[in-house]
Amino acid sequence: MVAYLDNNSTTRMADEVFQEVRKYQLEFYGNPNSPHGFGMKSWEAIEKARTKVAKILNTKNDEIFFTSCATESINIAIRGVVFRNLEKGGKIIISNVEHKAVLETVRSLSKFGFTVVGIPVDERCVFDLNALEKNLDDDVILVSLMHVNNEVGTVEPIEEAVRIIRERTKALIHIDGAQSIGKLHVDLGKLDVDLFSFSAHKFHGPKGMGVLFKRRGVVIETFMTGGGQEKNLRSGTQNVPGIVGTAVALELVASQMDEDHERMENLRTKLLNGLKELYDDLLLITPIENSVVNTLSVSFKGLNAGILMNLMSEMGVFFSTGSACSGRKKSHVLKAMGFDDETILGSVRLSLSRYTAEDEIDNALDRFNRALNLLRN
Numbered sequence: 451m452v453a454y455l456d457n458n459s460t461t462r463m464a465d466e467v468f469q470e471v472r473k474y475q476l477e478f479y480g481n482p483n484s485p486h487g488f489g490m491k492s493w494e495a496i497e498k499a500r501t502k503v504a505k506i507l508n509t510k511n512d513e514i515f516f517t518s519c520a521t522e523s524i525n526i527a528i529r530g531v532v533f534r535n536l537e538k539g540g541k542i543i544i545s546n547v548e549h550k551a552v553l554e555t556v557r558s559l560s561k562f563g564f565t566v567v568g569i570p571v572d573e574r575c576v577f578d579l580n581a582l583e584k585n586l587d588d589d590v591i592l593v594s595l596m597h598v599n600n601e602v603g604t605v606e607p608i609e610e611a612v613r614i615i616r617e618r619t620k621a622l623i624h625i626d627g628a629q630s631i632g633k634l635h636v637d638l639g640k641l642d643v644d645l646f647s648f649s650a651h652k653f654h655g656p657k658g659m660g661v662l663f664k665r666r667g668v669v670i671e672t673f674m675t676g677g678g679q680e681k682n683l684r685s686g687t688q689n690v691p692g693i694v695g696t697a698v699a700l701e702l703v704a705s706q707m708d709e710d711h712e713r714m715e716n717l718r719t720k721l722l723n724g725l726k727e728l729y730d731d732l733l734l735i736t737p738i739e740n741s742v743v744n745t746l747s748v749s750f751k752g753l754n755a756g757i758l759m760n761l762m763s764e765m766g767v768f769f770s771t772g773s774a775c776s777g778r779k780k781s782h783v784l785k786a787m788g789f790d791d792e793t794i795l796g797s798v799r800l801s802l803s804r805y806t807a808e809d810e811i812d813n814a815l816d817r818f819n820r821a822l823n824l825l826r827n
Contacts, residue, residue: 453814455769458600458629458745458801464654464702467695471656474691482688483677492690499697503661506704508639510666515680516693517660520628521551523647524594526662526684527624528552530670531592531645532559539563540591543582543621546786547571547601552594552626553782565589574737575604575787582611586618593623597630601783601799603736603745605634612642622668628652632703633711633742644668650692654803655699659692703804710804715743717802717811722746724815728822733793735784744806749789749797753825759798761824765817770799 454462463471474495480488482496496516504511517523532542542556546568556566567585570578577595586593593615598605608625615623624645630636632653638646645668650659664670664683676685703710725748726732735747750758755771762769771781784794800814 451766451809451813453767453810453817455767455800455802455806455810455814457803457806458603458652458799459770460651460657461654461803462805463651463656463695464699466702467655467699470698471691471695474694478690482690483679492688495690496688496693499693502697503700506700507663508637509663512681513638513663513666515662515664515683516688516696517662517680517684518658518689519660520626520647520649520652521660522684523649523660523662524549524551524624524626525555526674527645527647527664527670528555528592528594529559529673531622531624532562532564533671533673534669535591536562539565541565541567541585541587541589543567543569543585543590543593545569545571545577545595545606547575547599547783548594548596549600549626549628552596556594564591571786573788574740575599575602575783576737576740577606577611579607579610579614583614583618586615586621588619590619590621593619593621594626595624596626596628597636598627598633598742599783600629601781602747602787603629603741603801605630605740605742608643609641616642629742631700632707633744635704635707638663645670650696650699653699653703654805656692656695659689659696661696706804711743714802714804714806717806717808718743718746720808721800721802721811721814722748724811725818728815728819733796735787735789735793735797744802746800746802747797748800749793750822751792751796753796753822755796755798758821758825761821762817765821767814767817769801771797 478491480492482492500511500514504514560566569582622644625643627646627648631648644665646663651657674684679685731751733749759771
């Protein structure tokens with residue numbers, strides 16, 4: 451039996467989502483930009499999905515834009531703000547534990563004369579808000595922060611960070627919500643941010659689908675031009691099946707979130723306790739009391755997690771040694787948290803979903819026991 455414990459990388463598509471995606475691939479496949487009736491069915495499906503997403507997130511229809519992934523949404527947001535301020539330059543603030551989609555994007559923009567400032571985190575991966583406040587001034591044009599850390603699961607103090615930013619600067623605020631949508635109750639009507647990015651495949655939606663929230667009145671530069679789709683923000687024929695599937699997936703996880711969370715929290719506790727029994731030197735990295743309930747980061751100190759991962763993969767248990775988007779590079783997140791090389795070398799990320807079954811956890815623990823015994827010998 452396979453035990454899939456890499457749900458922060460991607461999730462299986464929900465059956466309900468698959469049925470809707472299939473319908474718009476095979477039955478209602480008209481181009482939503484065509485003026486005839488068949489095309490109008492697709493256009494209506496997009497707008498119905500937009501309304502559904504906006505309602506769940508407590509925002510307005512015209513503030514929701516569909517893209518191909520969270521990385522594209524992030525690039526539209528960050529580059530859009532930067533190119534709008536190209537002549538005057540300025541400062542961009544991020545944290546030192548952002549996803550590569552943010553880190554590499556802002557680094558590539560520094561050649562245009564923008565200063566990039568990284569905010570440190572503590573041993574729980576929580577932003578240093580004092581450092582954030584000290585770096586805020588009139589030169590700051592954008593602050594981009596993650597809502598939930600993808601490697602260790604920390605829920606960041608976004609509301610407090612936003613309050614500090616609003617008090618001290620007129621900078622725009624972008625939030626990377628790739629790991630919070632579907633795991634936290636996100637209310638964009640109350641969260642005072644300008645831009646918010648996420649992708650569907652993190653919560654049982656289709657791959658190749660992203661969403662960007664852009665608050666009404668926020669003006670950013672468009673860099674993907676063409677037919678003017680998505681209100682001129684993101685040209686190109688829309689992915690109708692993906693858009694419809696995104697709305698269905700979001701509705702599904704939002705409606706059952708509390709029930710799913712309780713079950714995942716119990717499974718995570720069982721997994722953690724089981725690993726502690728199997729390995730005396732296990733180090734807990736995830737701050738359990740301040741994290742999303744599906745994520746567990748631990749370190750098998752003294753072992754090479756890459757070797758463990760490969761061995762477990764052969765046994766049918768799948769997890770990550772860090773962010774899937776970082777490949778096999780050493781975790782910049784754990785380094786920023788202050789962990790030594792031995793801890794980082796032995797670290798793994800185990801992430802659950804609403805479909806993770808208890809027998810998967812039992813199976814994983816059994817295989818961990820076998821693998822650890824092999825490595826000890």
